[in-house]
Amino acid sequence: MSMKLWYSPASPFVRKVLVFAHEVGLADSIEFATGDVWSPDSPITNDNPLGKVPALVTPDGVFPGSYLCCEYLDSRHGGARLIPSEPRERWPVLQFHAFADGIIEATVASIVEQGRRPKEFVYQGTLDRQKGKIVATLDKLGSMPLPRGVDIAAITLGCALGYLDFRMPQFAWRDGRASLAQWYEPFSQRKSMQATLPRAP
C-alpha cells in the first residue's frame, strides 16, 4: 500500500510521523508531497483544508495531524504497537506524549512568532509565555519516568528535543536536565532519528 505524506523538512510534527514510520517498517511505503504551508494557494489544502503538515493521504482517506497519522500507521503493521491499547500501558504513554507534543507546539508557536510576523508585530509577551511552557514542561518530563523503549511518547520527546536543538540551540535545554540529556543521547542516534534530521526548507 502506498501513502502520500504532506511534508516539510523542518517540521517536528512531520518528523514525528516519519520516525514512527521508520520504527514500524513503513517508511518505504510513503512518498512525499511538498508545498509551502504559508502560501495562500498551497496545494496542501487540496487534501487538508487546514493547510497544515503533516497530513497522510491513504486509501482510507486523509489523516490530518501527527497523532492521527501515527495511529493510522500503527494499524498498518504486524509488529508490537507503538501506541499501546491495553489501558495500563496506554494512558501513561498518551499522557507523556501529550506533554512532549505540547513542547513542540510551544516551540513552533515561538518560531512562528519570530519568523512569520513583521518585526514590529513580534510580541515579547508571547515569546515569554511560550518559553515558560517549554521550561515548565521539560522540567515536568524530567521528573517523570522517561520512556524505556520506543513508543509514541519516546518518539515525540525525541522530536521535541531535536527541534529545540535545531531551532533554539541558545536555549540549552540540557542545562540542569541531566536525565533528559542522558535519555536523548542514545535515542537521537537511532536510525529512525538520523534518517529524519530536520533541515531548513
Ligand SMILES: N[C@@H](CCC(=O)N[C@@H](CS)C(=O)NCC(=O)O)C(=O)O
Ligand atoms: N497538531 C498538529 C500541528 C501541525 C502543525 O502545526 N504544523 C505546522 C508545521 S510544523 C503547520 O503546518 N503550520 C501551518 C499553519 O499553522 O498554517 C499536528 O500534530 O500535526
